[in-house]
Amino acid sequence: MLHVRKNVEKEEKEYMFTPDNSTTPLFGSYESDHLLPRESINEKAINPNIAYQLISDEMMHDGNPRYNLCTFVQTYMEPEAKQVMVDAIATNAIDKAEYPQTTEVEKRCVNIIANLWNAPKNEQYMGTSTVGSSEACMLGGMAMKFRWRKRAQTLGIDINAKKPNLIVSSGFQVVWEKFCVYWDIELRELPMKSLNELYLDPKAAIAACDEYTIGIVPIMGITYTGTFDDIVALDKELEEYNKTAKISVPIHVDAASGGLYLPFVNPELVWDFRLKNVVSISTSGHKFGLVYPGLGWVMWRDKEYLPEELLFKVAYLGAFEPTFQINFSRPGSQIWAQYYNFVRWGKEGYKAVHERSRDVGLFLTKGLEKLGVFKILNSGENIPIVCWMLNEDEKRAWTEYDLADRLRYYGWQLPAYPLPKNLEDVSIMRVVVRADQSMEQMSLLLRDMKESIDYLNQHVTEKKVVKKTEDHVAGYSHTEKRLLKK
């Protein structure tokens, strides 16, 4: 987050922290009788046990991640996995020469994921780890932009006549807007048509293509709803378009959620490199890859799709290795944790863990249906992302936002947020069922949901217009909004 200096509410002096290295008990210590520094660092050191207690007490004011039902990222790993991460925390994944085994393990993960995504045997795939899907999407987008520019120049297209464009449904995650803003690209956003069609329309996507299109981005697990775009249909339409197009258009699949779920649970579903026009795919290791944040992966089906001018070299075992990353230093922990998971779970284990999450999601869906006030938009059958809205009831005076607020009373953080462009009048709620959520937890949620609904029915009897600010919505729904309006 970009932090902006705000006026401190009190005189800075009142926040000055001058410890005396006292040996009195933790909560009787001199330090616990003073405010922690807000603006300037304290002059003196304090004891680690006191520092730890004060800091962990400060942390207590965050929500409990296990109660955070809106987040996609892992909120639990086994003690052994945690230990692996702690063991690797001081390594730097970019120092290939100093930590060659981290590099080796990253390569093994790339191979494993390329195989899971059916990379063709007769092509030379390339891939890398990233900090998350956002960095992975940025890299995928940059590769498409640079490749388009080179080919356009060769084909005699005036690259300065228009901005290059990218085609995606309005269900895109904010990273694609960021990518377009940061790299000066026109975002061609195709509105999802209706509540029954929460995905990219392949024909509309083709109709939006022109000589300046760098690529189309279908999504496997739309952030809002968990629905999938039909990539087989898109690939087929694109195949026809590319036959006569002056410059062919590729597909980058944003599989942030689906990428490490589908290969285990539904390997027959075709969406990956089995489709000819899919040139790159990104995913989050910290979503259904079951690793703590932040880890992502991006893969190109062949080196042809990753322009060389984007690559940098680092020393590795007496030679040089190509790298493609926005960040430089970051710990090797997440890479090791991903490898631990691959070794620990294997295909069978991943399948079992994910299928259990799906069962828990379906259990939640059934319970929600029984409450009698919701319309289910995604049951969690395709991926454990359950999404619903209130059904029509003229008499009901409360909204999804009131329910989200009431659930906070029980500790649950469960988002209510509006759908994107074209459907923005519809508000929905979503639970991403993760591996650490059990039937028991979901039954407690349903119990609290029922109590919340009864409470709201009794206490909110008059419809009032409560203006929900963007901050409110974003705070709950794991979204980011642009500061400056377009």
Ligand SMILES: Cc1ncc(COP(=O)(O)O)c(C=O)c1O
């Ligand atoms: C479809 C999609 N793409 C990209 C992202 C960004 O992922 P990350 O949080 O791993 O950067 C998300 C996150 O929810 C997502 O759902």
